[in-house]
Amino acid sequence: MSAVNIETDGLVIKTQKIGESDTLITVLTSKYGLIRAFVRRSTAVKSNMLATTQLLSYNDFVFYKGKNSYSVTSATPKASFFKLNEDIDAMAIGFYLAELFGELAPENHESEDLLKLLLNSLYLMAEKKRPPVQVKAVAELRALSNSGYMPNLVACENCGTYESDPMFFNPASGLLFCSNCGGPADGMQLSLSAVTAMRFICYSEEKKVFNFALTDEAMKELSQAAEQFALQQTGRSFKTLDFYKSLPKG
Numbered sequence: 296m297s298a299v300n301i302e303t304d305g306l307v308i309k310t311q312k313i314g315e316s317d318t319l320i321t322v323l324t325s326k327y328g329l330i331r332a333f334v335r336r337s338t339a340v341k342s343n344m345l346a347t348t349q350l351l352s353y354n355d356f357v358f359y360k361g362k363n364s365y366s367v368t369s370a371t372p373k374a375s376f377f378k379l380n381e382d383i384d385a386m387a388i389g390f391y392l393a394e395l396f397g398e399l400a401p402e403n404h405e406s407e408d409l410l411k412l413l414l415n416s417l418y419l420m421a422e423k424k425r426p427p428v429q430v431k432a433v434a435e436l437r438a439l440s441n442s443g444y445m446p447n448l449v450a451c452e453n454c455g456t457y458e459s460d461p462m463f464f465n466p467a468s469g470l471l472f473c474s475n476c477g478g479p480a481d482g483m484q485l486s487l488s489a490v491t492a493m494r495f496i497c498y499s500e501e502k503k504v505f506n507f508a509l510t511d512e513a514m515k516e517l518s519q520a521a522e523q524f525a526l527q528q529t530g531r532s533f534k535t536l537d538f539y540k541s542l543p544k545g
Contacts, residue, residue, distance in 0.1 A: 305353070492517050
């Protein structure tokens, strides 16, 4: 295949220094999913690529697609999320979500929904419009659902009961059980409020997915369930999540 230039918007979700001044970046793009591309002399003081190759920078890219690799021809800034640096929890969650979405996103396949979700998550945390813990849970559940790992939260897996208080959620299977059919052996005990929030995240319209409120206790349940579901379904750990969890809370 002959070399071509391709144009797309994208968010830098991973950076790796190569040699003295080059960088290999992983970009989540709307048109082509994940693209890994070399940026020549990106770390040089006078480089016009310095800002656009930073982690969590959102740009319009032109990539040169060679025979075996991509390189960045140009990058024009669209948005940055510097305000995340004002809240270490928000910053750590932003890094974790970048790593998680990098695990879920395909290569050479349209990923507009995942990119929009990640950009909205970063924006809401940077502008302090939603608590970081809520953004994290929404992003985890919705991203997994959009990537083919949607849990079955419609009703109890055994008897079809729509709701009981409590219910039990199994992160490994993604199945829900009522209080009569389930117990600790079937997964995590959740209040009806937390289950309702999980259903809302998975099944609501994209533009409404962050629009809910919970008590602190229900939010804690939601956060734990979403995180365990992400870990179980991806079958791996995340260094960025370990860093977030190492931070002192409250």
